[in-house]
Amino acid sequence: MTATVDDSSSLESDVADESDIKEDTSIDDEDERMWAALSFVVILIIIGLPLWWKMTEVERSYFPYDEISNLKYENVTFPFTVCLSTIHPNLGIQMQNSLRKLFSQSNLFTVNFQLLSSPSEVQNKSIHDLEDIEKLHVDKPNFLLLLEASFSSNNNVIIGRHRTAYFKRETLPTEIYDFLQEVVLHEKILIESIRAVTHPGYTSENLDFLRKMRPHPKYDIIFTVVNPEPESIKFDWNSAIILEQFFRPLLNQLHLLSEFRIKSQWLYFVNLQQIPRKVDDHFVLHHKQVPHIITPLEKKIGSGVAKNPCINFVLYVTKCEHSPMVFVDHRNKPTSAVLSARWGAVQLINPNSSHCVEHQPLKINPNKVMKVFLSQFKTLLGLSDFSFNTNVIPSKFGKQILPWEMDGLYRMRILEQFISSRITLTSLSQLLGEISNIVITNEVGNAVLEAVITAKKTLKSLQDGLLVDALNFSTKSFIHSEFAFTHPSLLALLYFPDDQKYAVYIPLYLPVMIPVLLSLKNIYNWLKRKYRGKESKKKEE
Numbered sequence: 153m154t155a156t157v158d159d160s161s162s163l164e165s166d167v168a169d170e171s172d173i174k175e176d177t178s179i180d181d182e183d184e185r186m187w188a189a190l191s192f193v194v195i196l197i198i199i200g201l202p203l204w205w206k207m208t209e210v211e212r213s214y215f216p217y218d219e220i221s222n223l224k225y226e227n228v229t230f231p232f233t234v235c236l237s238t239i240h241p242n243l244g245i246q247m248q249n250s251l252r253k254l255f256s257q258s259n260l261f262t263v264n265f266q267l268l269s270s271p272s273e274v275q276n277k278s279i280h281d282l283e284d285i286e287k288l289h290v291d292k293p294n295f296l297l298l299l300e301a302s303f304s305s306n307n308n309v310i311i312g313r314h315r316t317a318y319f320k321r322e323t324l325p326t327e328i329y330d331f332l333q334e335v336v337l338h339e340k341i342l343i344e345s346i347r348a349v350t351h352p353g354y355t356s357e358n359l360d361f362l363r364k365m366r367p368h369p370k371y372d373i374i375f376t377v378v379n380p381e382p383e384s385i386k387f388d389w390n391s392a393i394i395l396e397q398f399f400r401p402l403l404n405q406l407h408l409l410s411e412f413r414i415k416s417q418w419l420y421f422v423n424l425q426q427i428p429r430k431v432d433d434h435f436v437l438h439h440k441q442v443p444h445i446i447t448p449l450e451k452k453i454g455s456g457v458a459k460n461p462c463i464n465f466v467l468y469v470t471k472c473e474h475s476p477m478v479f480v481d482h483r484n485k486p487t488s489a490v491l492s493a494r495w496g497a498v499q500l501i502n503p504n505s506s507h508c509v510e511h512q513p514l515k516i517n518p519n520k521v522m523k524v525f526l527s528q529f530k531t532l533l534g535l536s537d538f539s540f541n542t543n544v545i546p547s548k549f550g551k552q553i554l555p556w557e558m559d560g561l562y563r564m565r566i567l568e569q570f571i572s573s574r575i576t577l578t579s580l581s582q583l584l585g586e587i588s589n590i591v592i593t594n595e596v597g598n599a600v601l602e603a604v605i606t607a608k609k610t611l612k613s614l615q616d617g618l619l620v621d622a623l624n625f626s627t628k629s630f631i632h633s634e635f636a637f638t639h640p641s642l643l644a645l646l647y648f649p650d651d652q653k654y655a656v657y658i659p660l661y662l663p664v665m666i667p668v669l670l671s672l673k674n675i676y677n678w679l680k681r682k683y684r685g686k687e688s689k690k691k692e693e
Contacts, residue, residue, distance in 0.1 A: 182678065183678075186674065186675055186678040186679075189668070189671040189674065189675055190675055192668050192671070193668055193671070193672065193675065196664065196665065196668055197668065210588065210589050210590070210591055211591050211592065211593060212588075212591070212592040213592045213593060213594045213596065213597030213598075214597050214601070215581070215584060215592055215597055215600060216600065216601055216604050217581055217585065219604050220577045220578060220581045220600075220604060221578075221581070223574050223577065223578070223604065223607060223608075224574065224578060226574075226611055228260065228566070228567050228570055228571070228611070228614065229260060229261065229262050229614065230260055230261050230262070230294065230563055230614060231261075231262050231264065231294055231614065231615070231617050232261050232262070232263045232264070232294050232295075232296070232337070233263075233264045233265075233266060233294060233295045233296070233617075234251070234263060234264070234265050234266070234296050234298055234332075235265075235266045235268050235290060235295065235296070235297045235298065236248055236251075236265055236266065236267055236268065236298045237267075237268040237269065237270050237271065237274075237297065237298065237299045237300060238270060238300040238321075239270045239274070239300050239321070240300075240321075241267075241269075243300070243321065244267050245267070247325055247328070248265045248267060250325035251263070251265065251325050251328060251329060252265060254325065254326070254329040255329070258339060259339075259343070260339055260342055260343070260567075261337060261339065268297075270299075270300065271288055271299075274299065274300075274301055277301075278303065279301065279303045279310070279312065279318055279545065280545075282299070282301065282312075282316075282318070283312045283313060283314065283316075283545065288316070289314035289315060289316045290314075290315045290316065291314075291315070291555075292315070293555075293559050293562070293617075293619040293620065294559065294617050294619055295315055296315050296316070296317060296332075296336060296556065297314075297315060297316040297317070298317050298319060298328065299316055299317070299318050299319070300318075300319060300320075300321060301318045301319070301320075302320070302321075303318060303320070307543050308320045308322065308323040308324075308327050309323060309327055309328055309331040309543060310543050310544065310545055311331075311335060311336070311543065311544055311545065311556065312544075312545040313545070313554050313555075314554075314555065314556075315555050315556045315559075317331070317332075317336070331543060335536075335538075335543055335544065336556055336560065337560070338536070338560055338563075338564070340358070341358060341360065341361055341534075341564070342563065342564060342567055344356045344358060344361050345361070345564060345567055345568050345571075346567065346571060348361075349568060349571045349572055349575065350571065350575065360531065360534070360536055360537075361534075362493050363491060363493040363494065363531050363532060364494070364531075364532065364533065364534040365461060365463065365494055365532050365533065365534075366461070366494065366568075367410075367565055367568045367569050367572065367630065368410060368460065368461050369410055369411060369627060369630070369631055370410060370411045370412075370413070370460040370461075371410055371411070371412050371413070371460055371461050371462070371463055372412075372413050372415060372455070372458050372460045372461070372462045372463070373399070373412055373413065373414045373415065373462075373463045373465070373529075374415050374416075374417070374453060374455055374458075374462050374463070374464050374465070374496075375391055375395055375414065375415070375416040375417075375465045375467070376416070376417050376418075376419060376453050376464065376465070376466045376467070377389055377391060377416075377417075377418050377419070377467045377469070378418075378419045378420075378422050378449075378466060378467065378468045378469065379418065379419070379420055379469045380420070380421060380422055380423050380469070380471055381421075381469075381471055381472065382420045382421070384472060384507075384508055384511065385469055385472070385503050385507055385508065385511075385514055386507070386511060386512070386513045386514060387469050387501070387513075387514045388513040388514060388515045389467070389516070389518075391416035391418075392416060394518045394522065395414050395416060396414075397518075398518070398522040398525075398526060399414060399522075399526070399529075401552055402526065402529070402552060402553065405552060405553050405558065406533075406553075408562075408620060408623055408624065409533075409561065409562070409565055409623070413460075417453075419452055419453075422449070422452050423471075424437075424445045424449070424468065425444065425445060425448045425449075426441045426444055426445050428474050428477050433476075434476045434477065434478060435470075435474045435475075435476070435477040435478075436477070436478060436479075436480050436486070437477065437478070437479050437480070438479075438480050439479060439480060439481050439482055439490060442479070442490050442492060442498070443492075445498065446492055446495060446498070449466065449498075450464070450495075453466070462496070463495075463496050463529065463532055464495055464496030464497070465496055465497055465499075465525050465528075465529075466496065466497070466498040466499070467499055467501060467521065468498060468499070468500055468501065469501045469503065469514065470500055470501065470502050470503070472503060472507075472508035475502045475503055475504070475508070476502040477500055477502060478500065479500070488500050488502075488524070489524045489525075489528065491528050491531060491532075494532070496528075496532070497524075497525060497528040499521060499524055499525065501514070501516060501521075530553070533561065534561060534564055535553065535557055535560075535561060559619060562619050562620070562622075562623050563619070565623060565626070565627075566610065566614070566619075566622050566623050566626045569626040569627060569629065569630035570607060570610050570611075570626045570629065570630075572630055572633075573603055573607055573626070573629040573630045573632075573633040573634075574607065576633040576634060576636075576637050577600065577603055577604065577607075577633050577636075579637070580600065580633075580636060580637050589653075590642055591641050591642065593639070593641045595639065595641070596636045596639045596641060596642070599632045599633075599635050599636040599639070600632070600633070600636045602628070602629075602632045603628075603629045603630075603632035603633040603636065604629075606625045606626070606628040606629040606632065607625070607626075607629040609621075609625040610622050610625040610626045610629060613625055
């Protein structure tokens with residue numbers, strides 16, 4: 153009987169031991185599962201998610217959205233001072249009041265008037281004598297001296313090489329106003345420049361405006377001599393010396409406007425690819441044939457591979473069989489040179505029998521050739537051709553740009569560069585505001601900030617009448633804005649919409665994250681039980 157009781161007690165103890173073992177095993181298994189789940193949570197959520205967020209974060213430097221937005225409401229206005237000098241004071245007062253009323257309608261110019269007494273040097277002096285009196289003239293940009301004088305001319309208002317215009321006593325205020333607008337200020341062309349920049353599809357009817365080169369900080373001037381028959385015609389021409397002699401003084405004046413680099417080359421055995429039509433004793437190329445001449449010629453010149461815009465001047469020696477040859481313009485007038493808008497010019501040199509048969513060297517007067525090219529170069533810059541304008545006194549300084557012409561050129565370039573910079577910055581601001589994934593590097597951010605600062609300085613300089621400073625600031629603003637807009641970092645790999653990113657990330661991370669997120673509740677309960685177990689053990693002890 154005693155043995156039976158001992159056997160049953162030992163059996164019960166064995167069963168209790170086995171249950172304890174199973175309980176301990178289940179607890180260990182649960183701990184392993186919870187630790188595994190907890191490791192996934194730590195790796196994916198605590199470590200992986202912040203790391204992924206940081207690695208996919210888009211670099212966006214400071215961008216002045218508000219300042220760019222405020223630039224849209226800033227308009228360019230040019231201060232201009234007219235110093236009015238009349239022999240009779242009453243005439244000066246009447247003229248001033250009338251001109252002030254006429255210029256009050258101007259959108260681009262704020263014209264101020266100053267009345268001056270008539271200088272004693274004006275009495276009994278011709279216009280040419282007055283031009284040589286240096287102390288008489290105003291030597292400041294944005295200034296013009298209107299001087300009453302007596303002179304023999306069909307025009308009542310004329311201007312010379314200084315910032316001085318002369319008018320007769322009987323001149324009407326409307327005549328002076330029209331003269332200033334058409335010759336000095338060029339407000340119509342400036343308004344067309346605004347329209348052309350703000351509306352890319354705008355087409356102007358002004359030929360001078362259509363021919364003008366677009367603003368750029370650097371240009372390449374390529375001078376090309378084309379001799380299709382070098383074995384027959386020996387053309388005596390030294391491009392390097394001639395270009396330095398004629399172009400260099402003009403380019404020195406334009407150093408604030410842009411940087412110009414002169415290149416020269418010779419091409420042999422190159423034809424015009426157009427057959428001239430024989431009329432009487434000469435050959436004719438119609439102006440409609442010019443595009444068909446320039447297109448194949450441009451491939452030979454190589455201007456297409458240049459980094460900067462090119463201004464081409466081609467001196468073509470005609471073939472002996474086609475000499476003499478001329479161009480015919482739209483008015484059927486013969487000319488030896490033709491101008492192509494925003495490209496350059498082609499000028500013909502015709503050899504005669506002594507050059508073709510006797511093979512004597514072909515020598516020409518460089519003054520005649522370069523005078524045409526210089527006039528065409530000024531037209532490409534945006535200067536009007538005053539060679540046939542009787543309102544302008546012919547200057548003995550024909551190669552150079554006159555001071556009042558330079559002022560007009562500066563105003564046009566300031567206006568174009570400021571508006572171009574403003575439009576570029578506005579477009580960039582809208583793009584970066586709409587697409588948040590575009591990278592804004594420090595280089596782009598600094599360039600944009602510098603463009604905005606120099607644009608504001610442009611307006612401030614114009615208000616202070618500092619035309620040269622305004623030109624320098626507008627050039628810097630234009631360069632910085634173009635640099636920022638065309639920066640390659642704006643096309644980084646993160647440049648695509650958010651919905652496309654989600655389409656990539658969700659199939660990749662969602663199947664992994666759902667079990668991890670669901671296990672958070674079990675982990676919480678497990679940790680809670682662990683904590684309670686430790687607390688109960690401490691109480692038992």
